[in-house]
Amino acid sequence: MLEIRHLRKVYEGTGRSVEAIRDIDFTLAQGELVCLVGPSGCGKTTLLKCVAGLLRPSAGSVLLDGSPVTGPRPGLAIVFQEYGRSLYPWLRVGDNVELPLRHRKGLSRTERRTRAAEALATVGLAEAGRAYPWELSGGMQQRVAIARALAYRPEVLLMDEPFAAVDAQTRADLEDLVRRLWTERGMTVLFVTHDIDEAVYLGERVLVLSRSPTVVLEQIEVGLPVRRDQLTTRADPEFTRLRTRVLERIRGTVPDAAARDQ
Amino acid sequence: MSRTAPAGPRGAALGTAGLVAFAALWEAVTRTGLVDGRFLPPFSRTVAALGRELGDGTFWSALGDTLTGWALGLAIATAAGIAAGFVIALVPYLRRATASTIEFLRPIPSVALIPLVVLVYGTEIASVLVLVVYASFWQVLVQVLYGAQDVDPVAEETARAYGLGPWARLRHVLWPTALPYLMTGVRLAAAVALILAITAELVIGAPGLGNLIAVAQDSQAVPEMYALILVTGLLGVVVNVGARAVERRALAWHQSVRGEVPV
Structure with a gap:
């Protein structure tokens, strides 16, 4: 349904260019709930804006139902982190x-x-x-x-760190709202977050992103039950195992990035 | 967009007390001979002269002329300021090209154009209009330009993401963002327009309150002259209060009007 094909984004500044995204490639099937998680400043927002048609990728393409996304289109709706400025x-x-x-x-x-x-x-x-x-x-x-x-009524709902600015209790409620929308309406959701617990709690699949210039480090299937609950799911050993795995993957990128910078 | 007007009944009472004190001081300095009564008649005599003016048809037609010049000039300047402001704001090339010109033309006092407009239009109302429009146009234009710069990138991206085209974004994002600035611009322009209307009438001799003031001065009718000056002051207050009332209604959603809402 939503295909991201070898997406690359380089910001061309005066005299220097910054490679925000190196190569991102994944597919969202109809009715999937996928979380993208990565360290802060890893180009998550850039990626989502490219998917939404708000930014033009430097290379690669985004396909919705097989046709390329070149600008904002009715099949895609986005929820921004800054609700106060977006409303x-x-x-x-x-x-x-x-x-x-x-x-x-x-x-x-x-x-x-x-x-x-x-x-x-x-x-x-x-x-x-x-x-x-x-x-x-x-x-x-x-x-x-x-x-x-x-x-x-979009085909895909894009969410850009939507709950990063609300308090913990509200955040839990909103996470459950997203789960409910997904189970009851079968929506296709691409959810971007920097919060590992949130990614594992919400997603059916978690894509772990590297630091900028960003690539997909790993795709992790979340084997948790469909009905999730803030208390029992978060206490589930499988939940703990998954979040440890994601965390290791994200932490593991730090020496790589340091080595590359030198 | 600061709220300088004191709010509530207490503020109104304080304001009235200030006016009463001013009138009393005026009366006192003239009655005690501190100021020569030939140059400044007591407040009570000025008010009496004002009463006579109010019963005179010449006064009312002059007031009508002044208000016509003011309102027409302000309307033209506002319309032109909005149109030019949005066009310049929407075309980055124009914005760069016009910035220095605006900064050059804006500070030219309208009064400096008096010889020019007298040459072209004589003492017609058109002379007053040109001066009023020139002076108030910049107030509106500059505020619209500021307002257009203030569009929130997230608000703009939201509009784009949800498929709003350029016209819809102008109508639903740019216009409401610029509106508080525009209101400030129009309020400033309204005051400047009044000053220019009176000045033009006074100096050029175009019909209006300014002209009546000049006539009163020439004929040594000092209390009448002060009465007319009082009227121009009152007009200024009415214009400002009116502009603020419009602002409060139109910008009920804006931070400056709504204040902090407890959530």
């Missing part, structure tokens, strides 16, 4: 969710309203449509951003 303070919550739909052809006003209301209800904010984003807590604002992505 518009001048629009009410309902209007924020509805805005992307207003520029879709063939959607009547009533349909837009219904979709926005449904999406807000799905994330547990059925009553918040008339509020302004800044009247809500951080976690609720990120729920609104998720609702906006759901109302857009």
